[in-house]
Amino acid sequence: MTYHRPVLAQAAVEALVTEPGGTYVDATFGGGGHSRLILERLAPEGRLLGIDQDPEAPLFELADPRFIPVRANFCQLLQLLAERGVQEISGLLADLGVSSHQLDTAERGFSYRVEAPLDLRMDPTTGLPAYTWLAKQSEETLTALFREYGDLPQAHRLARAIRLHRPYTTTDLRNLAQAIYGYKAPAYLSQIFQALRIAINDELGALEELLRAATKVIRPQGRLVVLTYHSGEARRIKSLYQTPLAHDHIYGHYRYAWKLLDKIHPTQQEIAENPRSRSATLWTLEKLPV
Numbered sequence: 001m002t003y004h005r006p007v008l009a010q011a012a013v014e015a016l017v018t019e020p021g022g023t024y025v026d027a028t029f030g031g032g033g034h035s036r037l038i039l040e041r042l043a044p045e046g047r048l049l050g051i052d053q054d055p056e057a058p059l060f061e062l063a064d065p066r067f068i069p070v071r072a073n074f075c076q077l078l079q080l081l082a083e084r085g086v087q088e089i090s091g092l093l094a095d096l097g098v099s100s101h102q103l104d105t106a107e108r109g110f111s112y113r114v115e116a117p118l119d120l121r122m123d124p125t126t127g128l129p130a131y132t133w134l135a136k137q138s139e140e141t142l143t144a145l146f147r148e149y150g151d152l153p154q155a156h157r158l159a160r161a162i163r164l165h166r167p168y169t170t171t172d173l174r175n176l177a178q179a180i181y182g183y184k185a186p187a188y189l190s191q192i193f194q195a196l197r198i199a200i201n202d203e204l205g206a207l208e209e210l211l212r213a214a215t216k217v218i219r220p221q222g223r224l225v226v227l228t229y230h231s232g233e234a235r236r237i238k239s240l241y242q243t244p245l246a247h248d249h250i251y252g253h254y255r256y257a258w259k260l261l262d263k264i265h266p267t268q269q270e271i272a273e274n275p276r277s278r279s280a281t282l283w284t285l286e287k288l289p290v
Contacts, residue, residue: 025048078217092225
């Protein structure tokens with residue numbers, strides 16, 4: 001079984017690699033699809049760090065002297081680079097969201113299509129599984145996360161039902177959704193599981209840390225290439241190039257750290273071949289001299 005089929009792989013790597021001899025980071029190694037394509041474009045002196053927190057990601061199966069495997073959360077990017085003596089990189093790629101392997105491995109609890117304990121952790125060796133984490137959350141907290149991370153109607157009813165019934169399995173949660181949304185439940189299940197996954201793994205907090213680190217370590221004219229699947233992720237990418245660093249009072253204009261070069265979506269053919277790419281957006285940003 002293929003661990004993960006990357007979305008917009010060729011376009012992402014073409015946008016990323018502008019300096020074959022440079023140092024790059026694949027912040028979400030997954031099954032290594034992006035990393036292999038990056039290595040094809042690198043010169044012998046180029047380097048690539050592949051990062052993934054999932055202990056099942058086959059990081060150490062990619063045998064290439066230019067590749068450095070790193071088992072960690074990408075929010076630790078600055079520390080991970082410093083430990084390896086890397087002060088500056090030419091570009092970084094991040095494919096956010098859940099991998100095909102995680103969705104297809106029933107016991108990970110990412111999919112509502114098969115029954116399993118409701119886990120949802122990107123790294124199942126740390127933190128609390130969803131069924132334990134949910135029991136510790138207030139009704140108000142759950143309501144807020146379903147609204148913000150899932151754009152869900154009747155978020156308060158769903159939060160109250162979870163507090164009352166304490167779902168342990170994916171089927172338990174699916175049944176609660178069915179009771180609240182009726183025939184519309186299938187349309188909302190992905191959003192419910194997505195919202196919980198984002199919250200449990202603090203995905204948006206980790207993304208913010210990654211973007212701050214990328215702004216520090218990517219060289220001027222270097223690239224930041226990110227695949228987003230959720231409006232919360234997209235908003236954080238937009239803030240990079242829409243929020244000015246400062247106002248130049250002499251020349252009367254604002255200074256920015258990043259410039260948006262491109263924003264694309266999968267073609268209908270790719271969506272047909274890989275349905276999980278449906279909500280993807282590929283962002284390419286260039287670091288500006290400061």
